[in-house]
Amino acid sequence: MIRRIYRSTFIVVLTTLFLCVVLFAGTLYGYFENRMFGMLEQSASYIESALENQGLSYLESLPPGGDRVTLISSAGIVLYDNYADPASMEDHSDREEIILAREQGQGRSARESATLGQKTLYYAKLLSDGSVLRLSAAQQSVSALVKGMIRPMILIAAIALGLSAVLALKLSERIVEPINSIDPEHPEKGEIYPELTPLLKKLRDQNKTIGTQMDQLKQKQREFEMITRHMSEGFLVADANRKILSYNQSILELLGVEHLTQDRSLLTLNRCESFRKSVDLAIGGTRSTEVINAGGRNIRIVVDPVLEGDVLHGLVILAMDVTSQMEWEQLRREFAANVSHELKTPLTSISGIAEIMKDGMIKGDDVVHFAGHIHREAERMISLIRDTIRLSQLDEGAVDRERQEVDLYQITLEAARQLEEAAQRSGVTFEIDGGPSPILGVGPIVEEVVYNLMDNAVKYNVPDGKVSVTLSEKEKVIEMCVSDTGIGIPKEDIDRVFERFYRVDKSHSGTVAGTGLGLSIVKHGAALHGAEVRIDSKPGQGTRVTVLWPRPE
Numbered sequence: 001m002i003r004r005i006y007r008s009t010f011i012v013v014l015t016t017l018f019l020c021v022v023l024f025a026g027t028l029y030g031y032f033e034n035r036m037f038g039m040l041e042q043s044a045s046y047i048e049s050a051l052e053n054q055g056l057s058y059l060e061s062l063p064p065g066g067d068r069v070t071l072i073s074s075a076g077i078v079l080y081d082n083y084a085d086p087a088s089m090e091d092h093s094d095r096e097e098i099i100l101a102r103e104q105g106q107g108r109s110a111r112e113s114a115t116l117g118q119k120t121l122y123y124a125k126l127l128s129d130g131s132v133l134r135l136s137a138a139q140q141s142v143s144a145l146v147k148g149m150i151r152p153m154i155l156i157a158a159i160a161l162g163l164s165a166v167l168a169l170k171l172s173e174r175i176v177e178p179i180n181s182i183d184p185e186h187p188e189k190g191e192i193y194p195e196l197t198p199l200l201k202k203l204r205d206q207n208k209t210i211g212t213q214m215d216q217l218k219q220k221q222r223e224f225e226m227i228t229r230h231m232s233e234g235f236l237v238a239d240a241n242r243k244i245l246s247y248n249q250s251i252l253e254l255l256g257v258e259h260l261t262q263d264r265s266l267l268t269l270n271r272c273e274s275f276r277k278s279v280d281l282a283i284g285g286t287r288s289t290e291v292i293n294a295g296g297r298n299i300r301i302v303v304d305p306v307l308e309g310d311v312l313h314g315l316v317i318l319a320m321d322v323t324s325q326m327e328w329e330q331l332r333r334e335f336a337a338n339v340s341h342e343l344k345t346p347l348t349s350i351s352g353i354a355e356i357m358k359d360g361m362i363k364g365d366d367v368v369h370f371a372g373h374i375h376r377e378a379e380r381m382i383s384l385i386r387d388t389i390r391l392s393q394l395d396e397g398a399v400d401r402e403r404q405e406v407d408l409y410q411i412t413l414e415a416a417r418q419l420e421e422a423a424q425r426s427g428v429t430f431e432i433d434g435g436p437s438p439i440l441g442v443g444p445i446v447e448e449v450v451y452n453l454m455d456n457a458v459k460y461n462v463p464d465g466k467v468s469v470t471l472s473e474k475e476k477v478i479e480m481c482v483s484d485t486g487i488g489i490p491k492e493d494i495d496r497v498f499e500r501f502y503r504v505d506k507s508h509s510g511t512v513a514g515t516g517l518g519l520s521i522v523k524h525g526a527a528l529h530g531a532e533v534r535i536d537s538k539p540g541q542g543t544r545v546t547v548l549w550p551r552p553e
């Protein structure tokens with residue numbers, strides 16, 4: 001801009017300078033011509049009056065040099081000329097100034113001599129005798145004048161140019177300075193030309209619009225961040241060049257990445273082949289789902305291409321931890337296999353006995369013995385199925401979650417009553433210590449938990465052993481301890497007894513009826529009530545299981 005103003009100013013100065021010189025020269029030229037004509041006229045008047053007094057002899061006394069004086073008779077014949085021989089001069093009647101003098105008393109004309117580069121001014125005056133007195137003087141022509149003026153003009157122009165160059169530069173800088181000092185954020189501040197007011201108004205309006213749009217964008221960004229930050233699923237957006245544009249913390253945590261690399265390349269997030277393949281598929285426009293391994297965990301990634309028509313703009317990755325889901329699925333598969341296996345044993349037994357009976361090979365008292373066997377196996381199957389159903393219900397969350405106040409003490413007494421017969425058979429006695437202990441719970445589940453614990457305490461006890469149940473109120477919980485004087489659990493098995501179908505000594509299963517599901521039901525049932533289960537056991541001495549039931553608020 002400075003250059004432009006500078007150039008324009010410079011051109012204006014130059015043009016003005018040139019025009020001034022031309023006009024000045026023209027005016028000067030006209031002025032001098034007029035003065036010269038005036039002088040010729042004055043001299044002509046002197047000569048006229050001298051001629052009238054002294055006659056033609058006066059002309060002879062004219063000093064040499066000076067203006068050219070010519071006297072022309074009324075017939076056009078040159079009578080006198082102080083610069084040429086009159087006899088050699090032609091008829092002058094056709095000269096412009098002569099014609100004018102004859103017509104109007106005086107006449108002026110100017111003629112240029114191309115060869116001399118000079119201009120001659122002629123002044124003619126009609127004398128009283130009809131002759132015409134003509135005076136002429138040479139004046140420099142315009143071109144000669146210009147030629148003569150060229151040097152001073154160049155000098156003046158050079159000075160003017162230098163001066164105008166400096167001034168134009170200063171001027172342009174001064175013009176531009178206030179424009180440069182405009183603060184685009186606050187255009188109203190500072191010293192500004194009134195001509196710029198519309199522009200500044202536009203700038204202000206634009207600033208306002210940009211400000212509003214920025215606020216909206218920031219708000220959207222905040223919302224987006226809030227949503228993605230609190231998502232447990234990982235979320236990531238990348239462009240078509242596999243460069244990460246946006247992501248949440250969860251995806252870094254899920255993929256076990258601490259920081260993004262400098263180039264934010266997507267493929268540095270996970271080096272496994274399936275991840276790369278999914279990304280490639282999305283770049284090709286195809287959605288894909290894969291389970292990848294990251295830091296020992298199973299992460300399911302869903303990679304979607306972002307398409308607008310046929311044009312790919314990038315891709316979106318959703319990641320979630322499916323480790324427990326997969327473990328759970330595995331457990332369910334194992335559970336189904338175990339249930340089938342556990343059912344197969346009593347069924348095979350029943351089927352075998354039935355086959356022998358069909359052939360009529362069992363007779364008399366044996367019938368009672370084998371019927372009892374069938375009954376035991378059927379009972380075992382029933383309890384297995386019951387436990388399986390109960391556990392499935394707990395897994396699915398299908399149990400009635402309606403909580404009501406239940407008394408642990410009453411439930412304990414009831415369980416002891418139910419187990420009375422079995423306990424008596426092996427000489428085991430109950431000792432129940434405590435008083436009313438109300439909790440908020442799902443009645444049948446709490447009963448099942450208490451029953452299973454006391455059942456185990458009886459089952460895995462020694463003859464004439466003891467089962468003691470104590471209920472004590474603590475600050476936030478009701479502590480229930482079920483201890484026995486039984487066979488105990490070896491140290492290496494203690495962590496596994498809550499697993500489904502886990503039984504410490506498989507050889508036991510023949511003698512002690514059990515499904516291996518009891519403690520699983522205890523674990524899930526307690527968890528449903530937010531209760532904690534601890535187990536403590538010493539082989540040969542006994543086992544103590546403690547359940548900490550939350551007290552109602």
Ligand code: ADP
Nearest residue numbers: 456460488497503504514515516517518519543
């Ligand atoms: P089960 O139906 O076989 O009793 P549980 O899940 O209730 O199944 O128990 C798992 C295993 O833990 C049992 O098979 C048994 O070996 C052991 N166990 C449970 N409770 C006791 C206890 N009070 N004393 C000794 N061993 C126990």
